Amino acid sequence: MTTTLERPAPDKQAGGAPMIDRAEGWRRRAPLLPALIFTIIVTQIPFLLTIFYSLQSWNLVRPGSQSFVWFQNYADVFTDSQFRQVALNTVVMTLGSVLIAVALGLVLALLLNRQFFGRGVVRTLLITPFLITPVAAALLWRTVLLDPTLGLVNFVLSPFGASGTEWISEFPLASVMAALVWQWTPFMMLLLLAGLQSQPTDQLEAARVDGANSWSIFRELTLPHLRRFIELGVVLGTIYLVNTFDTVYMMTQGGPGVASANLPFYIYQRAFLGFDIGQSAAMGVVVVILTLIAATFALRLLFRTFSGEEEAA
Amino acid sequence: MAEVVFDQASRIYTPGAKPAVDSLDLTVADGELVVLVGPSGSGKSTALRMLAGLEPIDAGSVRIDGRDVVDVPSKDRDIAMVFQNYALYPSKTVAENMAFPLKMRGMDKEERGRRVRQAAEMLGLTDFLDRKPKAMSGGQRQRVAMGRAIVREPQVFLMDEPLSNLDAKMRVQTRAQIAELQNRLAVSTVYVTHDQVEAMTMGDRVAVLADGKLQQYATPPELYDRPTNAFVAGFIGSPAMNLLDLPRSSTGVTLGGVEVPLPREISDAAGSRDRITVGIRPEDWVLESTDADAGSVIKAVVDVVEELGSESYLYAHLAEDTSTSIVVRGPGRVKVRFGDPIAVRPNPEALHVFDVETGQRLP
Ligand SMILES: Nc1ncnc2c1ncn2[C@@H]1O[C@H](COP(=O)(O)OP(=O)(O)OP(=O)(O)O)[C@@H](O)[C@H]1O
Numbered sequence: 157m158t159t160t161l162e163r164p165a166p167d168k169q170a171g172g173a174p175m176i177d178r179a180e181g182w183r184r185r186a187p188l189l190p191a192l193i194f195t196i197i198v199t200q201i202p203f204l205l206t207i208f209y210s211l212q213s214w215n216l217v218r219p220g221s222q223s224f225v226w227f228q229n230y231a232d233v234f235t236d237s238q239f240r241q242v243a244l245n246t247v248v249m250t251l252g253s254v255l256i257a258v259a260l261g262l263v264l265a266l267l268l269n270r271q272f273f274g275r276g277v278v279r280t281l282l283i284t285p286f287l288i289t290p291v292a293a294a295l296l297w298r299t300v301l302l303d304p305t306l307g308l309v310n311f312v313l314s315p316f317g318a319s320g321t322e323w324i325s326e327f328p329l330a331s332v333m334a335a336l337v338w339q340w341t342p343f344m345m346l347l348l349l350a351g352l353q354s355q356p357t358d359q360l361e362a363a364r365v366d367g368a369n370s371w372s373i374f375r376e377l378t379l380p381h382l383r384r385f386i387e388l389g390v391v392l393g394t395i396y397l398v399n400t401f402d403t404v405y406m407m408t409q410g411g412p413g414v415a416s417a418n419l420p421f422y423i424y425q426r427a428f429l430g431f432d433i434g435q436s437a438a439m440g441v442v443v444v445i446l447t448l449i450a451a452t453f454a455l456r457l458l459f460r461t462f463s464g465e466e467e468a469a
Numbered sequence: 470m471a472e473v474v475f476d477q478a479s480r481i482y483t484p485g486a487k488p489a490v491d492s493l494d495l496t497v498a499d500g501e502l503v504v505l506v507g508p509s510g511s512g513k514s515t516a517l518r519m520l521a522g523l524e525p526i527d528a529g530s531v532r533i534d535g536r537d538v539v540d541v542p543s544k545d546r547d548i549a550m551v552f553q554n555y556a557l558y559p560s561k562t563v564a565e566n567m568a569f570p571l572k573m574r575g576m577d578k579e580e581r582g583r584r585v586r587q588a589a590e591m592l593g594l595t596d597f598l599d600r601k602p603k604a605m606s607g608g609q610r611q612r613v614a615m616g617r618a619i620v621r622e623p624q625v626f627l628m629d630e631p632l633s634n635l636d637a638k639m640r641v642q643t644r645a646q647i648a649e650l651q652n653r654l655a656v657s658t659v660y661v662t663h664d665q666v667e668a669m670t671m672g673d674r675v676a677v678l679a680d681g682k683l684q685q686y687a688t689p690p691e692l693y694d695r696p697t698n699a700f701v702a703g704f705i706g707s708p709a710m711n712l713l714d715l716p717r718s719s720t721g722v723t724l725g726g727v728e729v730p731l732p733r734e735i736s737d738a739a740g741s742r743d744r745i746t747v748g749i750r751p752e753d754w755v756l757e758s759t760d761a762d763a764g765s766v767i768k769a770v771v772d773v774v775e776e777l778g779s780e781s782y783l784y785a786h787l788a789e790d791t792s793t794s795i796v797v798r799g800p801g802r803v804k805v806r807f808g809d810p811i812a813v814r815p816n817p818e819a820l821h822v823f824d825v826e827t828g829q830r831l832p
């Protein structure tokens with residue numbers, strides 16, 4: 157073997173931070189800078205501006221009304237009963253849709269995880285709702301499915317005497333949630349199907365030899381195995397659904413009143429229909445802070461899940 | 470505790486294809502440890518899985534304790550199985566893993582705990598009962614898998630290469646423990662391995678499989694001393710038996726230009742064949758002095774010397790016929806090296822003779 161006089165490369169990297177001087181460091185980082193600067197411009201500057209606006213009383217309808225009011229807007233947000241109603245709607249809509257979608261996704265994944273004729277076709281059909289643009293899906297639900305006179309739902313239910321139900325005005329929140337669940341169930345199904353297929357077959361065989369029936373196998377082995385996939389589905393679904401806008405906008409416009417409005421829609425309403433910049437900026441800031449708190453817990457859960465508490469056996 | 474019978478049992482994975490297990494006939498007596506051994510793809514695992522109820526039995530039948538189990542699901546066969554990768558339940562602790570089969574049979578918690586503790590003590594797992602399998606070494610996991618099998622006190626143990634993930638030393642140690650445990654519990658056991666040393670050391674009887682067919686089913690000494698065909702002869706024993714396809718001469722066969730006389734009953738059995746396969750185990754060669762008379766010894770040239778300490782193996786090719794290689798066992802300390810000439814003579818009492826075409830043993 158020949159020996160080299162150069163120090164081997166990995167060594168240099170491992171202990172070698174001091175060997176890179178500042179200029180070299182900047183030279184290496186330089187290619188990333190444009191992206192970084194762009195990101196700062198489009199995210200951080202608007203955020204700072206929003207905080208600035210939130211401290212002002214400023215309604216576009218009354219020009220010249222702009223004045224600095226400190227935290228008055230925040231106080232108003234917390235005393236606004238509509239805001240509280242909308243915050244509750246958001247929680248119900250997000251968590252409700254996600255949990256129902258996970259439950260339905262689990263059932264479908266379990267069915268799809270067995271061999272049957274035409275499985276590929278069925279799987280493709282089941283995935284389709286996820287591939288549809290949310291706006292189109294919402295439109296589909298509002299018109300084709302839930303329309304009181306022409307909708308398919310009433311048509312199907314008419315033999316049971318339910319014809320003429322005004323689904324969207326009688327059950328606005330539930331209608332929006334139905335559309336969201338319909339769109340998100342396929343995603344959960346795919347995720348859980350991947351989870352099911354990653355379960356080692358020898359464990360299932362061992363359980364059968366050990367005398368377990370299908371239900372015990374599901375409860376004792378499959379469900380614990382799927383836990384991390386379920387958690388991932390809940391966290392991802394929540395992240396996406398908490399800022400649902402299009403579905404609400406297309407189906408109910410948040411109404412009647414604020415019965416089906418969620419926070420993104422309500423803020424939009426206050427800013428672009430009520431032109432109350434100060435008030436809506438303050439709401440935006442409050443929502444960001446609440447979301448950050450929730451996201452921190454959710455992400456911690458996610459990382460704990462994937463730090464592989466119970467990998468191989 | 471029970472007798473296990475394979476009666477012409479077959480498994481055909483894909484219709485029309487060659488059976489993975491072909492008309493297997495095998496009886497495991499009560500309390501016996503039977504080893505299924507064979508090369509990769511010979512159908513050992515398939516046979517075991519048929520017994521476990523994890524593969525359907527396409528033809529013939531399998532009986533456990535006289536009961537035909539062809540249509541009985543695994544969970545009702547009263548068997549316990551140890552898998553190659555142990556198949557422990559990752560979300561459960563060691564204690565829960567071991568208690569699982571008992572729980573599934575509706576045993577109450579107290580009795581479960583008692584049995585698990587007893588098994589854990591037997592296997593030296595008492596300190597690990599609260600750990601998850603992930604936090605254990607391969608050898609410990611193997612013991613947990615054993616524990617999960619023995620708490621059940623089943624009628625039959627099934628083990629599919631349970632030692633193949635252990636290092637060589639652990640394997641030797643664990644194989645003795647398993648044999649001892651099986652002896653103590655006296656539960657009929659079917660043990661699958663591709664390692665013939667494991668088969669020979671552990672089995673009360675050994676079944677050699679090749680291509681889904683049973684080649685021989687016998688005790689280890691019998692398998693070694695009287696292999697029924699050339700396949701078994703070559704498979705059992707390490708290094709493998711020298712199998713040489715040789716022309717007949719008037720009194721025996723010609724090997725490396727030398728007449729090797731065959732015992733009377735062998736040459737009778739060989740009849741009028743003009744070629745036969747002669748099997749000579751490495752230890753059945755006698756090393757002679759290289760000065761010996763050319764007509765009585767076979768000259769060879771050493772290619773490789775393996776020194777194991779207590780003995781050594783000389784891999785050599787014949788001087789007369791360089792395409793024929795032989796393996797010869799020598800004493801622990803040999804002086805010969807690569808390229809040295811040696812002279813050997815087969816021990817005529819220990820020859821095995823097979824038909825060239827069918828591979829069947831002759832006498
Ligand atoms: N699920 C399956 N589908 C089709 N063929 C299979 C299947 N499982 C095994 N086989 C075939 O059956 C034959 C026997 O396989 P088996 O697993 O019993 O071999 P084995 O003796 O256990 O080998 P190894 O020592 O490699 O584990 C092989 O030819 C294999 O290709």
Ligand SMILES: [Mg+2]
Nearest residue numbers: 513514515629
């Ligand atoms: Mg196998």
